Amino acid sequence: xxxPVIDITDLSKYYGKTRGIENINLRIDEGExxxxxxxxxxxxxxxxxxxxxxxxxxxxxxxxxxMDVIRDTKKIKMQVGYIPSDASAYSSMSVHxxxxxxxxxxxxHNGEQRISELSELFELDLNRQITDLSLGNRKKVxxxxxxxxxxxxxxxxxxxxxLDPLMQSVFFELLRSxxxxxxxxxxxxxxxxxxxxxxxxxxxxxxxxxxxxxxxDNLRKKQLKKVSxxxxxxxxxxxxxxxxxxxxxxxxxxxxxxxxSGNINELINFMSGKKIINLMIEEPSLDEIxxxxxxx
Amino acid sequence: xxxxxxxxxxxxxxxxxxxxMIVITLxxxxxxxxxxxxxxxxxKVVGMLSLIPKGALQFKGISNFNDLxxxxxxxxxxxxxxxxxxxxxxxxxxxxxxxxxxxxxKTAEYLLTRxxxxxxxxxxxxxxxFTNVFLLNIVTALAGFICMELVMKxxxxxxxxxxxSLYTLLLNILFGSIGLFxxxxxxxxxxxxxxxxxxxxxxxxxxxxxxxTEGAAKIGFISPFRFANVDATNPAYTxxxxxxxxxxxxxxxxxxxxxxxxxRKDIYT
Numbered sequence: 001x002x003x004p005v006i007d008i009t010d011l012s013k014y015y016g017k018t019r020g021i022e023n024i025n026l027r028i029d030e031g032e033x034x035x036x037x038x039x040x041x042x043x044x045x046x047x048x049x050x051x052x053x054x055x056x057x058x059x060x061x062x063x064x065x066x067m068d069v070i071r072d073t074k075k076i077k078m079q080v081g082y083i084p085s086d087a088s089a090y091s092s093m094s095v096h097x098x099x100x101x102x103x104x105x106x107x108x109h110n111g112e113q114r115i116s117e118l119s120e121l122f123e124l125d126l127n128r129q130i131t132d133l134s135l136g137n138r139k140k141v142x143x144x145x146x147x148x149x150x151x152x153x154x155x156x157x158x159x160x161x162x163l164d165p166l167m168q169s170v171f172f173e174l175l176r177s178x179x180x181x182x183x184x185x186x187x188x189x190x191x192x193x194x195x196x197x198x199x200x201x202x203x204x205x206x207x208x209x210x211x212x213x214x215x216x217d218n219l220r221k222k223q224l225k226k227v228s229x230x231x232x233x234x235x236x237x238x239x240x241x242x243x244x245x246x247x248x249x250x251x252x253x254x255x256x257x258x259x260x261s262g263n264i265n266e267l268i269n270f271m272s273g274k275k276i277i278n279l280m281i282e283e284p285s286l287d288e289i290x291x292x293x294x295x296x
Numbered sequence: 297x298x299x300x301x302x303x304x305x306x307x308x309x310x311x312x313x314x315x316x317m318i319v320i321t322l323x324x325x326x327x328x329x330x331x332x333x334x335x336x337x338x339x340k341v342v343g344m345l346s347l348i349p350k351g352a353l354q355f356k357g358i359s360n361f362n363d364l365x366x367x368x369x370x371x372x373x374x375x376x377x378x379x380x381x382x383x384x385x386x387x388x389x390x391x392x393x394x395x396x397x398x399x400x401x402k403t404a405e406y407l408l409t410r411x412x413x414x415x416x417x418x419x420x421x422x423x424x425x426f427t428n429v430f431l432l433n434i435v436t437a438l439a440g441f442i443c444m445e446l447v448m449k450x451x452x453x454x455x456x457x458x459x460x461s462l463y464t465l466l467l468n469i470l471f472g473s474i475g476l477f478x479x480x481x482x483x484x485x486x487x488x489x490x491x492x493x494x495x496x497x498x499x500x501x502x503x504x505x506x507x508x509t510e511g512a513a514k515i516g517f518i519s520p521f522r523f524a525n526v527d528a529t530n531p532a533y534t535x536x537x538x539x540x541x542x543x544x545x546x547x548x549x550x551x552x553x554x555x556x557x558x559x560r561k562d563i564y565t
Contacts, residue, residue, distance in 0.1 A: 052409050055562040077411040084409075086565060088402030092308065104300040105410040145406065 003066050005030050005153050005184045006051065010060035013046050020046040021208040023060065028186060033179055035199030035216070036188040043208040044188045045085060048157050051186075052082055064153065078106065081146035085158040088138070091131035095119070095141055098130055099148065106149040118144040121170060135162035143171060147178070154178070155186045160194060172198055193283060226284040227267070228257045232275035242270045259284060297423055298416045301407070305424040309390065313428050316386045320379060320432070321439040327374045328443035331367060335449060338365060367444045368452040369529040372460060376526050379436055380464050381500050384471040387429050388492040391475030394421045395558060399485030402565040414559050422551065425476070429468050437461040456528040459535050463524040466543035470520050471496060473550035480557040484564060520546075 006028040013020035021043035028034045038044050049055045051062055053073040062069045064076045089098050096115070103111040119126050122140040130141065139162045146154060154175070160168050175198070179185055189195050195202055196216055204212045231254040244262025251257055254277075260267055264281075271279065334341055345364070364370050395418070398404040407417065440461075444452060475492050482488060499519040506516025516522040523539040 052405075054405065054408055055564070056560060074411050074413050077409060080409075082405075082409040084405040084565075086402050086405070088565070089406060090403055091401070101300065101304055102406070102410070105298075105412060 004028055005032070005065055006034075006186060007063045007066075008047070008051075008060070009062070011047065011050060011057055011062055012059040013043075013050060013055065014058045019208045020058075021050075021205075024205075024208075024210055026203055026210065026213070028184065030184055031179070031182060032201060033175075033185045033187065033199045035195035035202035036186060036205065037190065037192060037195050037202055038205035039190055042205045044190075044205055045157055046208075047205070048082075048155055048186075048188055051155060052077075052080075078149075079152045081149065081151035081154045083142050083146045083154075083156045083159045085161065089130045089141055089145075091129070094127055094129055095124060095133070096126040098141065099126070099145055102145045103148045108149050111148065114148050114150075115144070118147060121174065122167065136164060136167065139163050140167065147174075150178075151183065153184045153186065155188075157188045158190070159187070160189070160191070168194075223261060223264070224284055224288075225260045225264070226257070226282050226288060227260050228255065228278075228280040228282075229271065229274075229276060230255045230278040232277055235274075242266060259288065298412050298420045301412065301417065301420040302423055305394070305421060306427065309424065309428055312390075313386075313431060316382070316432055317435045320382055320436045323378060323382075324375050324436065324439050324443055328371065328440075328447055331370050331447040332449075334370065335365065366450070366452060366529050367448040368456055368460075371440055371444055371457075372526050372528040375440060376460055376464060376528075377521075379440075380467050380521065380524060380526075381496065383429070383432060383436070383464060383468040384496045385493050386432060387425070387468040387472040388475035388496055389489050390428055391425050391472040392479045392488050392492040393475075394425055394479075395476070396479040396482060396485055396488065399563060399565055400487060404563045405565050408563055415555075418555050418558050422476070425472050426469070429465070429472055433461065433465045433468060437464070453528070453533075456533050459533065460526060460528050462535065463526065463539075466540070466547075467520055467524045470543050470547050473547040473554070476554045477550040480554045480561060483562075 004027045006026065008024055008026040011024040011026075012022050024043070024047060026047075036044055036047070046055070050057050051064060051069055053069055053076075056070065065079060067076050069076060090101075093101065099115045099119075100111070103115065108114065115126070118124075122144060124137060124140045124144065128137075130138065133141065139159070143159065146156075160171065163171060172194075175183075175185060185199075187195065187199055196219065199216055201213065201215055202219060203210050204214070228251070234254055235256060242262070243266070244260055246259045246261070248256055248258040260281075342364075364373055398407050408414070437457075441457065444457075474495065478488060478492070478495075500521055503516055503519040503521035506512050506514070506519070506522065520543075523536075523542050525533070525536060525539065527533060
């Protein structure tokens with residue numbers, strides 16, 4: 001069995017008495033696209049910041065490609081690309097100056113060519129000042145700088161914030177192509193949809209602890225939906241007699257909201273026999289998913 | 297040290313350094329241009345100075361009015377203390393921002409995720425600080441030297457001039473290390489420029505107070521300005537080995553502590 005690209009053992013971080021993360025254990029294998037999902041403040045960025053040696057752990061250890069993230073940080077970063085959640089860069093520089101500055105840290109021979117290729121792909125004007133860029137364009141700069149040296153591992157912290165849907169699609173396509181060439185991807189997000197779409201395995205973190213590591217296929221099978229129905233007539237909660245309905249809450253008027261994890265056709269069949277004014281089926285928030293699956 | 301980072305930082309600071317050089321050089325040129333007028337009207341000026349309390353002149357290194365008649369005494373009394381204050385402000389502002397700016401500008405996440413160790417970052421930035429402080433001191437000292445050569449009415453001691461310049465440099469480096477140390481103590485990054493400038497001015501104020509108030513002489517030892525002797529016209533003027541040890545020792549200790557703290561500091565943006 002090959003050694004994992006990321007190997008985290010009992011990793012903890014406390015900020016004084018405040019918990020950041022607690023006894024995190026995680027193992028990501030070579031070539032994986034691994035999702036790391038949780039609500040804001042769950043500990044995703046803390047874990048990533050330890051991996052990138054921005055902050056130091058209170059306990060436990062983390063290794064990347066078999067190397068210690070504190071002791072061997074320079075060697076690790078030669079082979080790792082990182083997209084931070086906050087896409088700030090040196091405002092006094094132009095995009096080209098910044099990317100050239102970034103690439104000079106690596107032993108890359110075709111740096112300028114790589115800058116041109118990636119900036120063309122993301123339709124980014126290299127001559128613009130970073131301070132003049134919109135959030136979306138700053139994000140593009142952030143993405144490009146992470147890929148310049150063709151890293152073996154890419155760590156992404158909320159990478160799609162600010163990117164328009166078209167660019168998100170270009171970005172995911174590029175990641176898939178890099179993954180096929182062997183790049184391992186560690187993808188942190190609070191958006192379940194993009195993790196489900198892109199990743200093969202996912203770790204769910206909440207309150208600083210990993211509560212589940214699951215294959216995306218298993219998560220998909222659960223297909224949890226949040227349903228809100230406004231009936232014409234009064235409907236009592238108990239008469240709502242179909243399987244896979246949970247957490248039924250009566251709202252104003254004749255509205256009922258509930259979580260549904262069964263076959264969607266069964267639900268529609270049931271609804272077709274009722275007089276309905278309004279029906280809304282949507283993705284539940286992460287908190288709702290956590291409450292549904294992991295309340296016990 | 298990382299060459300890429302060093303060159304980027306040098307480029308980033310070149311404008312600020314140039315402005316400071318121009319301002320201090322202009323100050324020296326303007327002040328020294330009064331020297332000949334001063335010499336032509338020395339009896340009137342000395343008469344006027346005799347009305348000023350002795351202590352108020354002492355802090356500028358004037359123990360005797362005749363000191364002002366020599367070009368070095370004039371230069372020392374009218375320029376060096378301001379070169380020390382302004383140079384120290386330049387140095388502390390630069391040093392207090394050189395690491396911290398990456399944090400509050402949120403660029404630290406880019407820098408620290410490159411293949412570069414914290415030691416390399418620290419020493420690259422430290423080299424930038426020293427380079428800037430050295431260049432400022434060399435250019436302004438050279439401006440002072442040229443001005444004295446142009447306006448002098450008699451020889452002056454180059455040795456004393458070099459010692460004066462060395463004290464200025466040591467004081468600037470000490471304030472640089474103070475700024476660096478304070479910046480590493482800041483946990484949640486925010487600019488500390490105002491605080492840093494305030495610190496230099498407070499130390500200068502303490503030094504001035506200790507010189508003009510007999511009862512406050514001892515508090516002067518809190519201030520680094522107290523250890524920079526500007527009495528250049530004194531025939532026994534030399535570099536005090538204890539003062540030299542003070543400047544080098546404190547600078548090394550603060551820089552060493554800053555390095556230790558930075559190596560283990562959690563960086564937030």
